[in-house]
Amino acid sequence: MRKKMLILLTLLTMLTSFFTVLPVFADEGSNTINYPELRYDIKKETYKIYGYISPNCDFNKDNEQDLLQGYNIQLVGTGRTVTTGKNGYFEISELANGTYTLKITKNSCLTKILANVVIKDGDVSISGKSSPIETYIGDVNIDNVINVSDVMMIAGVFNCKYGDSKYNTIYDLNGDGVVNMMDVIILAKNFSKFGDQDLSGITPTPTLASTPVPTPVNDYSVKLTYGTITRDYVYTPSAGFEKIDQYGPGEVGYYIIVFSGPIYDSMKSDAEKAGAKLYSYLPQNGFLAAITTEDVEKVKSLPCVLDVIVFQNEYKVIDRTLLGEYSGEVIVGFFDTSEGIYDFARKIGGVTVKSVWGSGTSQGALLQIDKGKIYELCKFPQIHYIQKNYVYTLFTGI
Structure with missing residues (x-):
């Protein structure tokens, strides 16, 4: 019997490399063994992305619920969408390891894209309550740019209060129940801002591989307030302006970098390493940048870049x-x-x-x-x- 007990104890000891085992106790001289309790350490296989979102304007406790709730957060390429609660919190659960893209939308706010959100064996917090992701507010006509059209729409309902026939929360940017100068000031702060480009056609990457460079296309279309610029476009200055063909040696000039597809952080990093200083996004897939004359060709030769165009002085006039x-x-x-x-x-x-x-x-x-x-x-x-x-x-x- 003792021989059998020794064999059994040996087997149980070997199992401890796979399980967490509680101590074994056997009374000396007894034929009874207190069998161990086995505890399985099961590895978690799904995780969540969570965080807080807020518009970039001041508001008080009385109206924060209206401003913070109602953001739609789309997990691009999956068909899944969640909505923020009254404190601006959202959570997307049951996610496997991988790289994801979030698209954030709400009436009056410009679209916000968060690309390359990586899950690797753990939950991911993208923002806290004290430092939420902020979206530009003021896009009352929902065209993903804040411009003169939005100003005119607010002017048309100026001084309207909650309960008036023309009042709509989409114009009441700070949610205080009246469309007034406070809303105009908020819009002016974000004037000429563009929302992020639509990445709805991108499928989240199921691995942790580096971001692929999109295959270049033959044409492009970059939208400015001045007009739309394509590969075949030839700038003809309006009366009073002069065309800038190129800058002098060593001179820093301003250019539009046209990327070959939706712009990932890795693509922007490549452009910056080549000598570009990036400023603001231009739909579709463009970025305004400062580049020295010597670095223009370096940027233009990048696999992720289709073209580099001089930013003409006339383009500055919104x-x-x-x-x-x-x-x-x-x-x-x-x-x-x-x-x-x-x-x-x-x-x-x-x-x-x-x-x-x-x-x-x-x-x-x-x-x-x-x-x-x-x-x-x-x-x-x-x-x-x-x-x-x-x-x-x-x-x-x-």
Whole structure:
């Protein structure tokens, strides 16, 4: 009997390499064995992606529920969609290891794409409650760009309150129950912003392999406020503008990089390594960038790049009504710095700098320009865009 007990104990000891085993106790001189309890350590095979989302505007506790809930988060290529709750929280569960893309949408907000969300043996938090993913708000006509059309729509319902026939929550950007100057200011803050491109045709990668480079196509279509640029497009400057064919040796110029498909972080990283400084996305699959003359060909030769186009001064004018005999207030945005704008304004004359704000790529300025000065103003290299001061126009016209 003791021999049998020793054999059994030996077998149980061998099993401990596969299971968690509780100690075995046998009374000395007894024929009874207290058999061990086996505990299986089962590895979790599915996980979740979770986080918080919020619009990029100020709001108070009374209206935060309306602003935070109702975001749709689509797991691209799977047919699965979840919605944020009243605190902006979402969760997508039962996901296997792999690389996923999330598409975030909501009325009044620009589309937000989160690509290359990787699950590897664990749940993934993409944002916390104190630092949520922010979306640009102000796209009231839901065309994925915040521009003059949105301003005009808000102007049409200005001062409407909750309960009025024209009131709609889509215009009430801060959710306080009235469409007023606070909503206009929020829209102005995000003016000229574009939403991320639609990646609905992309299937999530089931492995952790690096992002593939899309196969180049023969044509492309990049949309600017100025118009749509294709491979066959030839820029002909409007009266008052001059065409920039190329920049001088060693000079930093501004270009549109046309990528060969939906833009992944790896593609942007390749462009930056080749010498490009990326600024803002341009639909479809374009990016505005600063590049030295020597690095243009390096960027253009990348497998993920179809073309590199000079960003003409005329493209800076967002509102075409500024051309011709326009005089009045304009708002300008800068690429990196407003340094030199005061001297430049004095040099060309007819331009007064009324105020400058922000820092880096968030810098802007309010200018007063005389008739015809828009053409010379566009020549200031650091100016990214020029638009009418619609906040001022609405405030004084209502």
